[in-house]
Amino acid sequence: MNRQKMSDYKFLRGGGEMGELIRSIDWTATPIGAEETWPTELKIATGIMLSTPFPMYIAWGKEYIQLYNDGYRPILGSTKHPQAMGISTRETFAEIWHIIESMFDGVMEGNAVGFPNFMLPLDRNGYVEECFFDFSYSPISDEDGNIGGVLVTVIEITEKVSRLKELQHTKLDLENAKAETEGQRDQLKRFFMEAPAAICVLNNYDLVFELINPLYQQFFPERQLLGKSVLEALPEIKGSVWDILRSVYDNDTTFEGNELLIPIARYVDGPMENRYFNFIYQPRHNASGKVDGILVFAFEVTDMVNAKKELEKEKDKFKLAILAAELGTFDMDMEKGTMEWDKRCRTLFGIDHQDTVTYEKDFLEGLHPDDKERVSKVIDRVFNKSESNGFYDVEYRTVGVKDQKVRWLRAKGQAYFDEMDRPYRFIGSVLEITDKKQEELRKNDFIAMVSHELKTPLTSLNGYIQMLQIKATKNADTFATGTLNKVTQQVKKMTGMINGFLNVSQIEAGKIPLNKSEFLLNDLIKEVIAACALIAPDHVITDCPCGPLPVYADYDRIEQVMLNLINNAVKYSPNGKQIKIECQLIDEIVRVSVKDEGMGIEPAYVDKLFDRFFRVEGNHTKAIPGFGIGLYLCAEIIQLHEGKIWVESQSGVGSVFYFSIPKLGILSGSL
Numbered sequence: 294m295n296r297q298k299m300s301d302y303k304f305l306r307g308g309g310e311m312g313e314l315i316r317s318i319d320w321t322a323t324p325i326g327a328e329e330t331w332p333t334e335l336k337i338a339t340g341i342m343l344s345t346p347f348p349m350y351i352a353w354g355k356e357y358i359q360l361y362n363d364g365y366r367p368i369l370g371s372t373k374h375p376q377a378m379g380i381s382t383r384e385t386f387a388e389i390w391h392i393i394e395s396m397f398d399g400v401m402e403g404n405a406v407g408f409p410n411f412m413l414p415l416d417r418n419g420y421v422e423e424c425f426f427d428f429s430y431s432p433i434s435d436e437d438g439n440i441g442g443v444l445v446t447v448i449e450i451t452e453k454v455s456r457l458k459e460l461q462h463t464k465l466d467l468e469n470a471k472a473e474t475e476g477q478r479d480q481l482k483r484f485f486m487e488a489p490a491a492i493c494v495l496n497n498y499d500l501v502f503e504l505i506n507p508l509y510q511q512f513f514p515e516r517q518l519l520g521k522s523v524l525e526a527l528p529e530i531k532g533s534v535w536d537i538l539r540s541v542y543d544n545d546t547t548f549e550g551n552e553l554l555i556p557i558a559r560y561v562d563g564p565m566e567n568r569y570f571n572f573i574y575q576p577r578h579n580a581s582g583k584v585d586g587i588l589v590f591a592f593e594v595t596d597m598v599n600a601k602k603e604l605e606k607e608k609d610k611f612k613l614a615i616l617a618a619e620l621g622t623f624d625m626d627m628e629k630g631t632m633e634w635d636k637r638c639r640t641l642f643g644i645d646h647q648d649t650v651t652y653e654k655d656f657l658e659g660l661h662p663d664d665k666e667r668v669s670k671v672i673d674r675v676f677n678k679s680e681s682n683g684f685y686d687v688e689y690r691t692v693g694v695k696d697q698k699v700r701w702l703r704a705k706g707q708a709y710f711d712e713m714d715r716p717y718r719f720i721g722s723v724l725e726i727t728d729k730k731q732e733e734l735r736k737n738d739f740i741a742m743v744s745h746e747l748k749t750p751l752t753s754l755n756g757y758i759q760m761l762q763i764k765a766t767k768n769a770d771t772f773a774t775g776t777l778n779k780v781t782q783q784v785k786k787m788t789g790m791i792n793g794f795l796n797v798s799q800i801e802a803g804k805i806p807l808n809k810s811e812f813l814l815n816d817l818i819k820e821v822i823a824a825c826a827l828i829a830p831d832h833v834i835t836d837c838p839c840g841p842l843p844v845y846a847d848y849d850r851i852e853q854v855m856l857n858l859i860n861n862a863v864k865y866s867p868n869g870k871q872i873k874i875e876c877q878l879i880d881e882i883v884r885v886s887v888k889d890e891g892m893g894i895e896p897a898y899v900d901k902l903f904d905r906f907f908r909v910e911g912n913h914t915k916a917i918p919g920f921g922i923g924l925y926l927c928a929e930i931i932q933l934h935e936g937k938i939w940v941e942s943q944s945g946v947g948s949v950f951y952f953s954i955p956k957l958g959i960l961s962g963s964l
């Protein structure tokens with residue numbers, strides 16, 4: 294029988310491509326044998342298999358020789374077909390044989406099996422892949438129940454399973470993403486709640502308070518905001534920011550408010566308050582980019598704005614006061630390297646240009662030549678914190694650049710220092726005192742003239758007293774002698790005072806002469822103490838046991854200084870009894886000190902003590918007579934000796950006045 298004939302078997306008809314393949318096979322060469330010898334049940338099963346599009350597969354006989362249809366073909370992939378047709382399952386499915394063998398054997402014994410979603414690792418495309426099947430293995434038996442093979446009906450669901458897996462992954466990813474988004478949302482909410490700015494979120498067209506952080510709620514402590522629309526919760530904003538909010542929402546624009554006045558109540562039914570805010574209204578968008586709310590960031594700046602207003606008011610008052618007092622003001626900024634003078638200050642320096650002023654060109658150049666060096670030194674001292682504490686108070690003359698007018702000015706100010714004690718700012722004011730100065734000059738001239746005129750009758754008076762004293766001594770008239778002694782003291786006092794005034798006018802004229810000689814300073818001190826002891830019986834004046842101290846100086850002038858200092862120590866310590874004099878030779882410098890336990894001097898006055906006509910103003914000094922020229926004279930005399938004079942004092946405790954002069958009358962160092 295030729296092959297063409299064999300293919301004519303009815304049970305082998307049709308079956309598409311696999312039908313063709315089955316018909317082309319020489320079954321005699323297989324354990325199944327020639328088609329005409331196939332048992333009926335195999336023929337029937339093959340016929341059914343070839344006529345159904347449903348995947349079907351027959352494993353026949355002990356060798357499980359395979360026949361399959363077009364529906365089954367894809368399960369064999371690219372490497373198993375076509376050679377699988379007509380050979381043993383054991384060979385074709387070697388990689389899974391250990392799994393399916395027992396099931397096949399079971400079927401041969403009559404036990405049909407079937408599993409949904411069964412995984413088999415098939416090597417059908419050059420690699421092992423996990424393949425999933427819904428399948429059933431059922432026996433093919435003859436009419437007596439003898440089983441000849443296995444009929445496999447199968448649907449491969451690998452793609453469905455992998456899509457399912459993908460779906461599961463996607464679901465998992467989605468869940469993770471959701472959890473992450475929720476986490477981020479929580480974090481954002483926490484950030485909102487803990488932010489150092491007041492934040493709220495207004496939702497939808499009606500602008501309903503959706504989220505409010507504690508700082509925002511603090512603006513309106515007991516007012517219920519959450520869940521209410523802005524107009525419902527804060528109706529009073531209708532007159533202020535409502536239009537702005539509406540426009541931010543409707544026009545999708547951001548609005549930034551700066552120190553904006555919003556009259557609003559703090560509490561429910563509370564009074565309206567004028568409150569100021571810095572804020573940002575930021576439109577919020579939904580997924581499709583449409584505005585669906587507004588984010589509000591706000592800071593209340595009411596206190597700051599009110600403080601600023603107050604400051605402006607104070608500034609205006611200050612300006613008025615400065616104007617009324619005819620003060621000029623200056624402001625030097627060392628960090629920026631700038632100097633600012635107001636109009637009045639420029640006038641007082643006779644400047645008519647409008648350019649920025651400079652320290653060298655305008656200030657120093659504007660000073661009177663005789664005052665330049667002194668004022669420069671004062672300013673150097675002001676900038677030395679330890680020496681001056683930044684305090685500035687000086688009188689000087691200016692010579693107008695344009696009008697050449699000489700003006701007397703009093704400048705007062707303060708330098709400010711950084712943590713390294715470097716000055717960074719120097720501000721102050723200047724006041725014209727030309728009239729006062731001229732008045733002083735006239736006063737000086739008058740005092741000089743009067744003192745001069747008084748000296749002559751005083752000299753005669755002294756002469757007459759001496760004559761009377763001689764006479765009274767001769768007559769042993771003790772009453773007259775005593776009285777004349779007292780008169781002599783008073784005349785001496787008066788002479789001292791008149792001499793003082795004369796000295797002042799001499800100094801003013803630069804005419805105080807020094808008559809230097811060598812003498813023992815310790816002897817001079819002893820004599821002065823003895824003289825003072827007579828007029829201050831209530832005080833104990835003690836000298837220090839210093840050895841001989843020869844100096845080359847003006848005896849009378851140094852005596853005048855000592856007298857002044859001891860007299861002051863007595864005068865300004867009405868309750869203190871002890872006055873201690875000390876002198877010391879340090880290198881080639883002699884230093885003398887006069888210490889009292891009196892009223893002391895406030896630190897603010899210490900710098901001014903040696904100024905002419907300066908007296909500490911206070912109730913306790915009012916009753917003590919004086920003209921404020923004693924220390925001025927002392928300072929001038931010591932300066933003429935190239936020495937130094939200074940004071941250390943504590944208010945209510947006492948003072949120590951020091952002076953030092955070079956031993957040989959020549960400056961060889963300083964203390």
Ligand code: ADP
Nearest residue numbers: 861862865893908909919920921922923924925
């Ligand atoms: P006067 O004593 O005539 O007022 P002085 O020039 O001698 O003038 O002194 C100036 C000012 O210094 C005094 O008015 C006084 O306020 C203060 N003063 C001087 N010596 C002392 C002292 N030992 N204790 C306290 N204050 C003093």
